[in-house]
Amino acid sequence: MPISRVFEGSVDYIQILDRYGTADINYDPNFSEEMLKRMYIFMVLARRWDKKNIALQRTGRMYTYAPLEGQEAIQVGATLALEKEDWAYPSYRESMIYHMRGIPLSLVDLCWKGIEEGLKIDPKWKCFPYVIPIGTQLPQAVGAGYALQKRGKKGAVLVFGGDGSTSEGEFHDAMNFAGVLNTPTVFLISNNQYAISVPRKWQTKSKTLAQKALAYGFHGVQIDGNDIFAVYTTVKQALKKAREGGGPTLIEAVTYRIGAHTTADDPGKYRPKEEEEYWRERDPITRLQIYMKNKGYWDSRFEEIVNTRCDKRIEEALKEAEAFKQDPKEIFKHVYADITEDLEEQMKECFEEGSQ
Amino acid sequence: MKMTMAQAINKCLFQEMERDESIVLIGEDVGVDGGVFRVTEGLYDKFGRERVIDSPLSESGIVGTAIGMATHGLRPVAEIQFSGFFYNAFHHIEQQASRLRNRTRGMFTVPMVVRLPYGGAINALEHHGESMESVFIHIPGIKVVCPSSPHDAKGLLASSLTDKDTVLFFEPKRLYRAFREEVPEERYDIPLGKANVIENGSDVTLISWGAMTYVSREAVEEAKQQGISVEHIDLRTLSPCDWNSIHRSIAKTGRAVIVHEAKKTMGFAAEIAARIAEKDLMHLEAPIKRVTGWDIIIPYPPLEKHYFPEKKRIARAIVETAKF
Numbered sequence A: 001m002p003i004s005r006v007f008e009g010s011v012d013y014i015q016i017l018d019r020y021g022t023a024d025i026n027y028d029p030n031f032s033e034e035m036l037k038r039m040y041i042f043m044v045l046a047r048r049w050d051k052k053n054i055a056l057q058r059t060g061r062m063y064t065y066a067p068l069e070g071q072e073a074i075q076v077g078a079t080l081a082l083e084k085e086d087w088a089y090p091s092y093r094e095s096m097i098y099h100m101r102g103i104p105l106s107l108v109d110l111c112w113k114g115i116e117e118g119l120k121i122d123p124k125w126k127c128f129p130y131v132i133p134i135g136t137q138l139p140q141a142v143g144a145g146y147a148l149q150k151r152g153k154k155g156a157v158l159v160f161g162g163d164g165s166t167s168e169g170e171f172h173d174a175m176n177f178a179g180v181l182n183t184p185t186v187f188l189i190s191n192n193q194y195a196i197s198v199p200r201k202w203q204t205k206s207k208t209l210a211q212k213a214l215a216y217g218f219h220g221v222q223i224d225g226n227d228i229f230a231v232y233t234t235v236k237q238a239l240k241k242a243r244e245g246g247g248p249t250l251i252e253a254v255t256y257r258i259g260a261h262t263t264a265d266d267p268g269k270y271r272p273k274e275e276e277e278y279w280r281e282r283d284p285i286t287r288l289q290i291y292m293k294n295k296g297y298w299d300s301r302f303e304e305i306v307n308t309r310c311d312k313r314i315e316e317a318l319k320e321a322e323a324f325k326q327d328p329k330e331i332f333k334h335v336y337a338d339i340t341e342d343l344e345e346q347m348k349e350c351f352e353e354g355s356q
Numbered sequence B: 001m002k003m004t005m006a007q008a009i010n011k012c013l014f015q016e017m018e019r020d021e022s023i024v025l026i027g028e029d030v031g032v033d034g035g036v037f038r039v040t041e042g043l044y045d046k047f048g049r050e051r052v053i054d055s056p057l058s059e060s061g062i063v064g065t066a067i068g069m070a071t072h073g074l075r076p077v078a079e080i081q082f083s084g085f086f087y088n089a090f091h092h093i094e095q096q097a098s099r100l101r102n103r104t105r106g107m108f109t110v111p112m113v114v115r116l117p118y119g120g121a122i123n124a125l126e127h128h129g130e131s132m133e134s135v136f137i138h139i140p141g142i143k144v145v146c147p148s149s150p151h152d153a154k155g156l157l158a159s160s161l162t163d164k165d166t167v168l169f170f171e172p173k174r175l176y177r178a179f180r181e182e183v184p185e186e187r188y189d190i191p192l193g194k195a196n197v198i199e200n201g202s203d204v205t206l207i208s209w210g211a212m213t214y215v216s217r218e219a220v221e222e223a224k225q226q227g228i229s230v231e232h233i234d235l236r237t238l239s240p241c242d243w244n245s246i247h248r249s250i251a252k253t254g255r256a257v258i259v260h261e262a263k264k265t266m267g268f269a270a271e272i273a274a275r276i277a278e279k280d281l282m283h284l285e286a287p288i289k290r291v292t293g294w295d296i297i298i299p300y301p302p303l304e305k306h307y308f309p310e311k312k313r314i315a316r317a318i319v320e321t322a323k324f
Helices: A033-058 A072-081 A095-100 A105-112 A137-150 A169-181 A228-243 A273-280 A284-295 A300-323 A341-351 B005-019 B043-047 B059-070 B087-097 B133-137 B150-160 B211-225 B243-253 B268-283 B311-323
Strands: A087-089 A157-162 A185-191 A219-224 A249-254 B023-027 B052-054 B075-079 B113-118 B142-145 B166-172 B196-199 B204-208 B230-234 B237-239 B256-263 B289-293
Touching: A033 A072, A033 A095, A033 A105, A033 A228, A033 A284, A033 A300, A072 A095, A072 A157, A072 A185, A072 A228, A072 A284, A087 A137, A095 A105, A105 A300, A137 A157, A137 A169, A137 A185, A157 A228, A169 A185, A185 A228, A219 A228, A228 A249, B005 B023, B005 B043, B005 B150, B005 B166, B023 B059, B043 B052, B059 B075, B059 B087, B087 B166, B133 B142, B133 B237, B133 B268, B142 B150, B150 B166, B196 B211, B204 B211, B204 B243, B204 B311, B211 B230, B211 B256, B211 B311, B230 B243, B243 B268, B256 B268, B256 B311, B268 B289, B289 B311
Parallel strands: A087 A157, A157 A185, A185 A249, A219 A249, B023 B052, B023 B075, B075 B113, B113 B166, B142 B166, B204 B230, B204 B256, B256 B289
Antiparallel strands: B142 B237, B196 B230
């Protein structure tokens, strides 16, 4: 027989907590009440903060903002799966990660208010400042993982991207380098079905995004991205494997962007309304709520307390952010480690001779 | 008919695609959504997915694929959503589009248009406000066009779509909807490589393009109030540049102010100033003055006003140069 098969691969799909709030009996992680409440509270905080931001943007108190509604389980579940020594490389739609890593919410607010100091993030939080160009964080996270390993650090790197980012060359560079260098990298791709208006089916002819890992020689898995149990468990395992020298993993988390790409576009132009309803029935928060209710961890009083406390935190952060006074001269002071003589001159011309 | 620049470009694409079946649009969100600036609105419905391609999210893929199309009989119009995201595609422009003609001594060519919404002052995020035209002007073999009005945008794009070379078409985002003006319905060409003297004057020559032409016009008005006669040249095409129009004007005024939104160092004004210094030194009555952005990272919206040249700075430069 002149033909023999040289490669075979398959991709699994994981869902633990279904849309009705029922967990698979064999795979239910049986999280503690405290852990479940933490998951719930952060998802509610993310959603209420998101809604607030959209309202603020509409009234001009915030600039272009990238909504996260519907994708809460991915950022919250994955961040809870991180160990202290791990690094996160979020994309711009994963704002809540910054706060969950310990960064004040007011700082995250500053980012979306178009204030540079919002990204003045202390490296001690191990959360890399996001960038706007799609996918650039992917190979950089691979390099970061390599450096951690080389310097004898224990941590792995969890890097986020969207379905659109898998079309950029950077995604493929990152996957290839991670495979070849066997770096401690976990790629978590939020497949929210659309890159602005372009549907997932026009992004790639591949049946799944997860299968792309197979081409680069490592494990890829697809999960229900609206199932926080699946997110937490899968990311946790992948990070552990990475830390132990087992190399990279690609996780495709299937979800849906309920809102617009940013406050600058109208999804009504490019996708059917029924889709949104379909996905609302698969909401990540609702299903956790039902699960907790069945366990006796959730009731309407708890809900009320959570909502009130989240809103208070959001309001306090906003107040702090709005009180922040920017020094315009900062725009000249961080171009180089030391400001050049020429820039000193330009700064003087800009401010002292007062063009504005 | 009165049109905004976005409408004028849309109209041009519509007409050109009807005229020439080889024209194909390719870019992110250019189809169903009609483009993030609504510039390609309605074209998908009219011409279908075969000619209006919502591409995967890859600038390098868009431009690389467009080059392949152009070398095989199609005339692609590739859109890069924001010019600040162009860099992934730079490789294809510098290493292939700009060189193929020379490399094959004319046997293979890349007649295509790359549309690049550029410039700031639209309250957007980082990388949405850059003016990097000089990076491309530095590359021989590609043309760089930058309209400053709806009328010019339509005529210059029409010419670009029949040009033999790759044209990078820089569209000033802040002018997409800034104003409307009378734009002829029917097709017309504005030749590439020719500047437009939008105002004749005798005291100072002001050279600008794109959004800065619009901003400079107010400054020119202000200078007029002070009795200064300004000759305002809008370059329209930056590469190849219409040096003759510049030299002719400097011979008359002996004074030059050059305005651009891009950063100062190595901005195109540096080249213009050098050309004037080389050729017109004996005519010069005052130092050549540049009004540009600073050599910094363009600030986010709340502070970006400190970066952009605006009316006051330009007017002051005109007055200082005139009174030198």
